[in-house]
Amino acid sequence: MSFVGRSRVGSGANGRARFRARVRVAGMAQLARAAAIVALVLACALVFASPAAFGKVGRGYTVVRLSEVVRSIFYAPQYVALARGFFEDEGLRIDLSTAWGADKGAAALISGACDIGFFGPEAAIYIYNQGAPDYLVGFAQLTQMDGSFFLARAGMPDPFSWEHVRGKTIVGARLGGVPEMVLEWVLKRHGIEPFKDVDIVTSLAFAAAPGAFAAGIGDYIAQFEPSMTELEMAGQGKIVASMGVEGGEIMYTVYHVRRSQLTRDRDMLIRFTRALYQGMNWVEEHTPTETAEVIRPFFPDTKLEVIARIVKRYKDQGTWPATPEVSPSGLMRLQEVMASAGELKAAVPANALVTMEITRAALKSK
DSSP: OOOTTOOOOOOHHHHHHHHHTTOOOTTSOHHHHHHHHHHHHHHHHHHHOOSOOOEEOGGGOEEEEEEESSOOGGGHHHHHHHHTTHHHHTTEEEEEEEOSSHHHHHHHHHHTSOSEEEEOTHHHHHHHHTTOTTOEEEEEEEESSOOEEEEEETTSOSSOOGGGGTTSEEEOOOTTSHHHHHHHHHHHHTTOOBTTTBEEEOOSOGGGHHHHHHTTOOSEEEEETTHHHHHHHTTSEEEEEEHHHHHOSOOOEEEEEETTHHHHTHHHHHHHHHHHHHHHHHHHHSOHHHHHHHHGGGOTTSOHHHHHHHHHHHHHTTOSOSSOOOOHHHHHHHHHHHHHTTOOSSOOOHHHHBOSHHHHHHHHTO
């Protein structure tokens, strides 16, 4: 799935000026954004609410509507579990959709438009802090670090130093989302104040950002794969850092349900987690090329060798944990990052937002 060159954003000085004019400066009201996210969730709940939950279909399969935050090779074990039939082995038929944003994925879950939402825990934290009665709880974790990479435009100083970004423009991500907050966290760790020492473009849609960079916006970009490798191969720049390695272990992408589902849908969630674990094991036990061959149908516009290269990069840096058991310490680290970005209204106890019971039951019965 290639996003390179698909943006309609103008290039050159005028294009840069338009986007730099939209860059957020420090000091805007962070709580307003959190409230806006919750408002979007509630609005979508009214529009998309459906009384239908997962249910039986032919041959005894149970249909489970899974909403993923984005489509990325970062989530390779999930696609392996789908492609290899591990969910069907558990009697589950997965109806997969892509939300293109944690806020949209949370909205789909709250509204009942999906049964399981796969996105960053920050959305669940925002919703919990707004006092939602049936708040979101994470029951399985697929990634334990940021999955984006940092690419320098061709012509930037080489070898790379974080000091080089001072006074430049970075194409970042949505304000309040984990990718953007980790980027800001890493910059601060290197003595660079976001929106003061460096401009960050945060107004672009996820899918539009790589194309905007290719069109001339920004000097650096932090984005997910496969876009970064494709930009590199197109001669647009060079990957100079891993945001996952720079940011360290953090609870990043988690499978969520509404709190009320933990009891009602317990059996389904255990089977779902067991299938996911098989996918994680399969990736660990096979070569990146073998994994690439299995997940290639999910990325029809990306060459096999590119997929394999990216899988190897993620695997080598320890992106995927040994099991899908959620990490309370990773959640607390996430809240540190959120607080640093000014996005956390109040810290939430780990036992309110995550449960280890589902994964432990799944691993015990595997």
